[in-house]
Amino acid sequence: MSGTIATAAGPVRLIGDNATPIWGMTNAERCRRLAESAGKDGAAVAPGHELLFNLDFVFDPMLLREVLGQPGLVFAWNGVPVVGQAPLGRDPMTASVVDLADGRKLYNRQLRKLEQPFVRDLTPATRREIERRSYFGAYKGVTDLLTKYLWPELALWLTRGAASIGMTPNMVTAIGAALCIYATYLFAHGQYWTGMLAGFIFMVLDTVDGKLARCTITSSKWGNVADHGVDLIHPPFWWYFWGVGLGSWGLALSTQTFALVMVAVIAGYILQRVIEGLFLKDFGMDIHVWRRFDSDFRLITARRNPNMAILFVALLAGRPDVGLVALAWWTVISLAVHAVRLAQAYRTHRSGRPIVSWMEEPVP
Incomplete structure (x- = not known):
């Protein structure tokens, strides 16, 4: 599934391939929907940049909001790029890389909570766990x-x-x-x-x-x-x-x-x-x-x-x-x-x- 696709947010480069479904869809479809949703909300890729998604991973959608707000920002996991907005045709690891494997927490303004963003490799063995984690990750931190x-x-x-x-x-x-x-x-x-x-x-x-x-x-x-x-x-x-x-x-x-x-x-x-x-x-x-x-x-x-x-x-x-x-x-x-x-x-x-x-x- 590697390649570049056009979305409402701008060009998206998909890295790798993954046949394991997540919430009834492929990871490539999930990433496409994320980019389309962001584009419809008014977010856009900066000129000369592209979004990149590594299909080996599932990540918290808040990370996409962060990278769309900061051209050149790439989130990685143990040195492997996960999601980012990198200059076209450039190695994403030469951009401004934040490796989330260090356990840092980010503030999710939309869901009103401070937490370590969810990142996990998607395999048949991890699918159920990922669905559970992504479900609970969608919960507001401040509620009744x-x-x-x-x-x-x-x-x-x-x-x-x-x-x-x-x-x-x-x-x-x-x-x-x-x-x-x-x-x-x-x-x-x-x-x-x-x-x-x-x-x-x-x-x-x-x-x-x-x-x-x-x-x-x-x-x-x-x-x-x-x-x-x-x-x-x-x-x-x-x-x-x-x-x-x-x-x-x-x-x-x-x-x-x-x-x-x-x-x-x-x-x-x-x-x-x-x-x-x-x-x-x-x-x-x-x-x-x-x-x-x-x-x-x-x-x-x-x-x-x-x-x-x-x-x-x-x-x-x-x-x-x-x-x-x-x-x-x-x-x-x-x-x-x-x-x-x-x-x-x-x-x-x-x-x-x-x-x-x-x-x-x-x-x-």
Whole structure:
């Protein structure tokens, strides 16, 4: 398969050959998709340069983003080039080489984590391990407790199954969206346990579609819009209709209490999103990666998954009404924490100190 191919990012030179499949495709196809995806996102090879991919290896996609941003940069493993942007017709090892075999860590801005980028030789014996490593490599380093610790193995099994039968991420998103709407209906009628089950499956699929897109390099603009749109919109509806369904249990909140709870959960949710948006706009990064405290707080902050954990515990105790009130209080507390952190960031910025993630380490 050695040779040069044209892609949206520019010329790509494939080194070697490899018949071992990865996520249902050849490594050459995976590399082509990576270059096409980067090109569609606006990245381009510098004049007089070419991308190079060594088909003997599978690597973390973040390495491609790094080399596209630095003409002449080549990542190697034990002296063997893996991926880089090298001058046309030149020996890649005469470029600016960073050998990742030394164990160095890089900051993955897209996934908000500091880690050693994944590089592995692709053989039939290593394929399953590579799929596992690339799957977990697609996980955000800063996320909630459930996504990080509870269902990664289940989502891996589902992601592999979806890839093996040719399902697209958009298909998974559509199934998840249907379950999300069904859970909302069940909550409204007080069928909390069935609604929890539908919601749980949706929450897992919400992980699967993103991992499937990253592992098979099949992300799309409208797929991202649909996925993030569902994520953004549905939580307040879940909490509202959970409150509506309390009447079926004889535990309906008073009109005044229900109104206060809804103001807390809906306004709190919206304002937290506004704070996150302001932080991203003004400082160019997610609020949850500024300091280690922010990353740790993201594990339990009042987003959908931690809130569902609160409701689950309350449901076990037979008090879904108490769960909703506790959710409202936790939302207010989380909002206060984020508001304080935003104010502290502005104060730090005004003092002349840079706002930099605690995980960020520049590539030498």
